[in-house]
Amino acid sequence: MDLDAFHWLLTDDGQALLATATALVAGGDDELAVQTALRRTATPDRVAAALTQVTLRRRAEAKLGERAALLYFTPDGLEQATRAAVARHRAGRLTAFATRTLVDLGCGIGGDLLAAAEAGITCVGIDLDPVRVAVAGANLAALGLPGAVSVADATRIDTSPFDVAFADPARRSGAGRTWSPDAWTPPWTFVERLLARDACVKVAPGIPHDLVPEGVEAEWVSDRGEVKEAALWSGSLASTRRRATVIGDGGLATLTEDDDPGAAHVGVRDVGGYLYEPDGAVIRAGLVTAVAAAVGGGLVDEHIAYVTSDDSSRTPFARGYRVLEELPYREKQLRAALRERGVGTLTIKKRGVDVVPEQLRKRLALTGAAEATIVLTRVAGRGAAYLVEPL
Structure with missing residues (x-):
């Protein structure tokens, strides 16, 4: 962005152009029509500066909420x-x-x-x-x-x-x-x-x-x-x-790590009635075993960030699922099991296995009316699939 054009944008004339550009874009006018209208009263570089702010403000809403409409941005900023x-x-x-x-x-x-x-x-x-x-x-x-x-x-x-x-x-x-x-x-x-x-x-x-x-x-x-x-x-x-x-x-x-008893005190155990998927921040911080301790459970595998427990717990640090049943892990048998249950819409959660959910979903070609969620992971070193429902 040109510095002189940005400084001009802060003047009364610049603010008027920015307001007009915002209204035209919000009104659904196409880009060429907006530029044509704005260039009747401003030079191309000033029009570009105004339209850049309109675009960036709309993009910034996801990060900054409603206040984005009041602020100024550069693309990299x-x-x-x-x-x-x-x-x-x-x-x-x-x-x-x-x-x-x-x-x-x-x-x-x-x-x-x-x-x-x-x-x-x-x-x-x-x-x-x-x-x-x-x-x-x-x-x-x-x-x-x-x-x-x-x-x-x-x-x-x-x-x-x-x-x-x-x-x-x-x-x-x-x-x-x-x-x-x-x-x-x-x-x-x-x-x-x-x-x-x-x-x-x-x-x-x-x-x-x-x-x-x-x-x-x-x-x-x-x-x-x-x-x-x-x-x-x-x-x-x-x-x-x-x-x-x-x-x-x-x-x-x-x-924090002060809440973590460590892997030696949590350990790996058989999958119980519930699975927990720790939040990404917990995983990055290396605190998965702290979540396991908090829900009274253990790990499904020493290298996999899934926690299992016999109890249902609410925790902000993980998303919980009730385990309905174990399904076949091999694709052909898994397809048959899901079709038998009338599944057509499938959410695939996976961790520690070489699976691309979008590709697997396409290959399964399910057409039923039911919705389902499955977890694909490793349990004690072997591939496993579970039919679950979110808590």
């Missing part, structure tokens, strides 16, 4: 921006630790900056990209929040005046998304130095456990069943080694 519920959780943790001041190193479009400012924390956002800085500043203003933003190199900032330093390293290179921490911007070496003080660093959920420095808490966060990120908490902000936090319609729940 929106992709990296933290979901609103996750950002509010992080700001809540910061306030719980009496954080008064925060420096956001690599603030992007300001997703975490906004949440921290709303929580009453005095915030300063730093980013190398002048466009992202302008967008972050506009977003603070759009919500009437205090805070400062500045174009600067995060690696050269003295963070000592601030209670907490927050960083969200960019995990994209010219070739696309990168999984190597050394290719992050700023790189992993910077992250390690930052974690020597009170800090929080947002990282990819696939971060290896052995990469987390000693004394640093790794928290994996899911939002309504989807693992969104991991965060590393250091210094006085760290309260455990591993944590899984689950955000759902019922609120927030958290599980």
Whole structure:
């Protein structure tokens, strides 16, 4: 996005063009008709800037909800921006630790900056990209929040005046998304130095456990069943080694390694009357055995993240299923069993087996009127199939 075009978009004339573009798109006009109408009063680059914001605001609703209609975005900034519920959780943790001041190193479009400012924390956002800085500043203003933003190199900032330093390293290179921490911007070496003080660093959920420095808490966060990120908490902000936090319609729940008795105390057992599928954050945090202990059960296999129990339990950390019966695992016999039961609509849950649900569903070619859910997994090293119903 062109910086001059974005600054113009914040003027009265720019806001009028943006409002018109929003109305035309909402009215269902096709793209060519919208562009033609807007170019009667604005130059092509300004029209492009307005339409970019309309498109990105609509796309941002999934992450940020209704407030997306008030905010500004860049394509890469929106992709990296933290979901609103996750950002509010992080700001809540910061306030719980009496954080008064925060420096956001690599603030992007300001997703975490906004949440921290709303929580009453005095915030300063730093980013190398002048466009992202302008967008972050506009977003603070759009919500009437205090805070400062500045174009600067995060690696050269003295963070000592601030209670907490927050960083969200960019995990994209010219070739696309990168999984190597050394290719992050700023790189992993910077992250390690930052974690020597009170800090929080947002990282990819696939971060290896052995990469987390000693004394640093790794928290994996899911939002309504989807693992969104991991965060590393250091210094006085760290309260455990591993944590899984689950955000759902019922609120927030958290599980730590202090709740985990370990595999030796849980063990592998025969499948009972109930199966539990741990949340992805629990799996990433390595806390499956904590869920097993909580539901009074065990593992179906030492390498598979399914838990089984004889009891029905409600837990925010796993989805539960009542086991109706065991079915044949081999495809031909499985097809016959499902057809015998009149199944036509099939949900396939799988873990630890080489099965692509969409392809298997097509090959089964079921045509019955009944709906069913099956679980395909390994039990004590062998393939197994179960007909289940969600709790």
